[in-house]
Structure formats: C-alpha cells, structure tokens
Amino acid sequence: MPQVANFTAEVRDGPIRARQVAVLVTLGLLVLFDGMDTQMLGVIANDLTRDLGLSIANFGLVFSFGLLGGIAGALFISPLADRLLGRKTITVASMAVASLATIATPLATNLYELLVMRFIAGVGLGAALPSIFALVAEFSPKRFSRPITSSLIAFMPLGSFLGGLIGRLVVPDHGWPMLLYVGGGLTLVLTLLAAWILPESVYFLARIKNNQQRALKAARALLPDLRATAVMVEDADGAAQKKQPVARLFAGGFWKFTLLIWLAYIMNQGILYFVLSWTPALLQKSGLATAAGMDAAAMFGLGGALGTALQGWLATKVNIHKLMFAEMALYLVAILTLPFILHDGALTSVAVFFIAVGICAYQAGFILIVVESYPNDIRATGFGWALGIGRIGATAAPVLAGLLVGLGWGAGQIFVAAAVPGIISVTALLLITLLVRQSKSASQP
Helix, strand or coil: CCCEEEHHHHHHHCCCCHHHHHHHHHHHHHHHHHHHHHHHHHHCHHHHHHHHCCCHHHHHHHHHHHHHHHHHHHHHHCCHHHHCCCHHHHHHHHHHHHHHHHHHHHHCCCHHHHHHHHHHHHHHHHHHHHHHHHHHHHHCCHHHHHHHHHHHHHHHHHHHHHHHHHHHHHHHHHCHHHHHHHHHHHHHHHHHHHHHHCCCCHHHHHHHCCCHHHHHHHHHHHCCCCCCCEEECCCCCHHHHCCCHHHHCCCCCHHHHHHHHHHHHHHHHHHHHHHHHHHHHHHHHCCCCHHHHHHHHHHHHHHHHHHHHHHHHHCCCCCHHHHHHHHHHHHHHHHHHHHHHCCCHHHHHHHHHHHHHHHHHHHHHHHHHHHHHCCHHHHHHHHHHHHHHHHHHHHHHHHHHHHHHHCCCCHHHHHHHCHHHHHHHHHHHHHHHHHHHHHHHHHCC
C-alpha cells in the first residue's frame, strides 16, 4: 500500500535538516542582494548624476522608477507564483532579470535609458521577494518560523551594509560603474546557484498543478530522508480556493486587515526607501564628506540587520504588537534627533544606526504579521500585494525628498518630515491590534 507523507507536518514538526538550512540560507542571500541593489544606487548618486549631467534633485526619479518597477513586479508577476508558474520559477527568473538590468545600468547614456534600466531591475526585485518569503514560510519548522523569517528580513539591511562596503572598496579606484558590475554579477551567480539548490513549492506542485511526481521530487530535495511514495499538504477549504487570490484578500473579515496592512506598508516603505536612497546624499548636502555618507549607509545596514534579528527572537517571547510600538518609538526619537547632530559625522552614523534598528525591526514585524495571517494558498499574493501597494510610498518618498531639496529645504528639515509617515503607520498598527483583539474575542465561546 503506498505510503503518503504529510509534507507540511514533516517540515513544521520534524527536526530541521541540513538541506533545509542550505535552502533557507540561499533564500536569505537572495534577500541580501535585493538590499544591496537598492543601497548601491544611493552610494553612487552624486557621481552618477555628475557624469550624466543630471541634477541631484532629479535623481529621486531614478530611485522611484526602480520602485515603480517593483510595484509592477509585486502586483502583476508575483501572483503568478501562487497559481501558474510556481514560487521557485518566479524567484529565479525575476532575480536573473534584476541582476542583468543592474549590470546594464552603466551603459545608460541619458536619463531616459537610466530610468528604463532601473524600472526593469525593479520589476525583477519586486516579483521575487514575495515568492522568497512564501518559500521561507513553507520550508521553515514552525517553532523556528519567526526567528528564521526575521533573520532573512535582516539580510535586506545587511545588503545595504554590503553595498556601502563594496562601494568604499571599489568606487574610489575603479569608478561607480564597477560597483554595479560587481553587484549585478554577484547577484547573477547567486541566482544560478539558487536555480540548482532551491526546490519548487511542494504546495504549488501538489495542490495547484496536481503533479504528485514533481511534488514528491521537490519534497525529497528538501527532506532527503523522506521514504513516502506520495505527499499531501495542508490546504485552505476548497470553496475559498476557487476564488481568485487577490479577491481572497478581501473575503470574509480580511478586508479591514488588508487595507490597514496596505496603509502601514505605504508608510513603512516610504520611510525605508527615503532613508536608503537619500541619506548619503543629504549628509553630503549638509557639509559632511562623501565617506561619511558611505559610513552612514553601512551603519544603516548593520542597525537594520541587528534590529530585525533581535525582533525575530523577541517576537517569540513578548507580544509582537507591543514590541512593534517600542520599535517605532525608537525610530521617531532617532529621526527627530538627527537634525541636531548633522555637523558631527560620528554622531550622525550612530543616529542612523538607531533609525535602522527601529524601522527595519518594525517592518519585519509587519512581514511576520502578513506571512502568519494569510492562508498558504494566497501567501505570496498577500505579501506581493502588500509589498506592491507599499511601494507606492517607496516610489513617492524619494521623489518628494528630491522636490524638497529643489525647494531649498535643508537636510534637517527633511529628516523631521520623515517622522510623519511613522506616526501614520503606528496609528494603523494600533487599529490592526484592536482588530485582532476583536477577532479573538469573537472566536471565543
């Protein structure tokens, strides 16, 4: 009689295997290179605009076109992972597109070509991230789920640190194009490695494609000791699954949660990409040396990685909502302190470090909430749409900062203005907390 294994139970409740570790580390490195791509552009903004004859105030358009591509990738391509192409396929193909576009960016000779390159890179990165985190959720043991997810989220600001570090090593001697060649080349190599190491989503193969042979092969790629001749996976109820993934984000009581998550993501992504994109340039505008901007970028990466890693550990011990309120408070204190210390490069780097600890940990908390709240069959779609809608803020923030620079605003004034989206986001978190509390009360007899 054929032996059927419950793949979800094998992963969630069984011991973590070496192959799982290799797969999760590979996914984390893909997130790392996503963060590196964003930071590299901020590091070379002044040099790139000088060589192309652009105004630094207009460079917000370059950041934003990359993020517009991210919106398109997250909204329209990432849902294909849940229903049509598979999560591994979307991850590998999208990261390959992003790496090739990054390598091609130095070939741009004018603003329009540069915008096209960054848009294509953004499409790839925006499409890849939701599938990466959906695979992480599927392949992680339940008892380690929050620490693993937060650790991988930490790879994004760590990528910022890596981008700043490579920039300091490469740009002074070889120029800004070499930074993009190195960064894009490393991402392409890692993507090819991921194509070899990563299995396809077993859930996708078994439930969506109804292909037991491929599902069993993918399960054994992750769990080499699996002895079953077939696999099953846990699933949402069949009636709900007949709905389109995006429609299910608003089914039942999910609509309030979804809209509040989207509002919070718009604010959070606006903050993150403003800090990532503009901090080096604004510090130089305030009179600090170029090296100070690169140091601040590196400190943002270190602070963000530490904050998200600590968040994953603390989230297993204390209420995640209370933890996130504390993280936002840290961000607000640090961002409002920054204008008073802009004359001192060392103190500025310390402030940027704490800004990163607060906002990156806070955003990691929202990723955990999204991944844990949506059912498996719409997880990539739920995260993809939250990320895509959130990148409206990520797109608008760099452009708005550029407009403020053009209007003569000082660096300190712009940093103070960055507190406003934080206040809006924490208000959304408060409403989500009340919504969750009401839902739990209603479900109790």
